[in-house]
Amino acid sequence: MATTLQERRRAVSAAERGRAGRGRRVRPNYLAGLGGFVWLAIIIVPIYYIVITSVGQQSDFYTGNPLLPSSNPTLDSYQAVLDNDFFLYLANSLVVTVASVVVTVGISLMAAYAIVRSRARVVRLTFSLFLLGLAIPLQATIIPLYYMIGQAHLYDTLLALILPSIAFAIPITVLILVNFIRDIPGELFESMRVDGASHWRMFLSLIIPLSRPAIATVTLYNALNVWNGFLFPLVLTQSPDKRVLPLALWTFQGQFTINVPAILAAVVLSTLPIFVLYVLGRRQLVAGLTAGFGK
Amino acid sequence: MSTAKTASGAEKALRTGPSSWMVAPALAFFLIFAIVPLILAAVLSFTKWDGINPPAWTGLGNWTRTLSDPVTFQSLWLSFKVIIVSWLVQTPLSLLVGVFTAGRQRYRAVLAALYFLPLILSSAAIGIAFKSLLDPNFGLSKAFGIPALAQDWLGNPELVFYVVVFVIAWQFVPFHSLLYQAGTRQIPASFYEAAELDGASRVQQFVHITLPQLRYTIVTSSTLMVVGSLTYFDVVYILTQGGPGYATRLLPLDMYLTGFASSDMGDASVLAMLLVVIGLLLAVGLTKLTGFSRMTSQQEGA
Incomplete structure (x- = not known):
């Protein structure tokens, strides 16, 4: 297994070197x-x-x-923002983002595995439905979602943000993962099958380890989207103790109207966690943003 | 006997692939929180609902009222205008930036890392920052002492549309240039080497190699751009709230304001249905027109 992984990496880096050949053509533009x-x-x-x-x-x-x-x-403005429940909003954003992303990636990975390896009709149909989901402007569902969340007594809870965030992240996550898992050589599945491995076994010890780059990609991509989401918090929550960061920025703007430095300090602070992710995982993020949409 | 039976069961499972149940959780989430709301939006469009009391059936009233309301047509027209102008602004920019950052020169790599910074800012952050930067009395108006920059950018109904298009481009060009960067890097270096030998100029190489090779990327990016343009909400909401007057009240904003500001969820649901239908028509139309599916199948072969 380890050798296959290394072979894959070598093949990839060789391919990258091949493409990098263009860099030699130097005539400053x-x-x-x-x-x-x-x-x-x-x-x-x-x-x-x-x-x-x-x-x-x-x-x-x-x-x-x-x-x-x-x-x-x-740094007074930063102090003012931190004193205004910033850490509460940060914690809310973290809870919503982590919960949404973990569930999204987990269930999408299972679905993607089935979509690549199964011939069942229901699985095909599910994939078509997800592809269709990519074309639907999901903002259009905000009113019925507001109604459903109210009926389920979930209005003004963090769960109200998590559940639809997961649903809306599924189509693109599945698509990125399917594109990746398709490239895992069929012989690997064959050899595990010969050893008598069940499908769950293959999922756990073949799909998950081999898909790690794609998992990193969709994790970052979804984290970015959920972290920055504005419409759901605007419509589905109300009280200050359920506020997530983008909504907090919006209310800061009303609260600090004339204190522009404080508003912009809040902008910086709300972006900082994602900035750290960007610095650490830019390669994966960039790969992810393009992976789902072709080459 | 029982072992033989399980063996054949397992055999069958392996031949047909993993259990279909593995798609169940994802499918359930998507059905409950995306497909059911879509159907419910259609149902709510035939009701009168203020968002608090239970919805009451009204038949076709919302549809006739909303479809004869000039505000609806203004919003539709604005949304189409945004789609077209945004595409005209963003596509050439994204293409150039993408091809530029695909180069392997070190300074371009550094620039690329900076170009992509808008990707990590939330729409709320972008809206708030530009609102402050474009204030008629502070920000840009005061910074350079150039009278042409001292405009009421967001208050002038003639200007505000283009300002909104600009801010949207600022937010989304980085994403599309990423697509073009990736696409350009897929073009085999040998194409350029051959062209170089033939003495093709840089512009000729761009026109005769880069552009045709990027055609699928152009299709992908344009499709995403057009369908995405229909859904611009957050930045516009924060920048202008649809104003001044109705100058930037795009369709999604019209839906939100009708529903949540005017407490008219029935009419807003009609607008939601319009959004869905237009979105699907655009996506399907573009796919048919440009062969988006051919692109995906080509990718599978790669």
């Missing part, structure tokens, strides 16, 4: 470089503005140049 830096400015200015304002003095905001660093930077 000044026009592209120039365009690249213009685009950088467009992307960076708003982000720079968020950060620089968040460490500025509140009193300076209305008088100074908003794009120049403050002469006496301060």
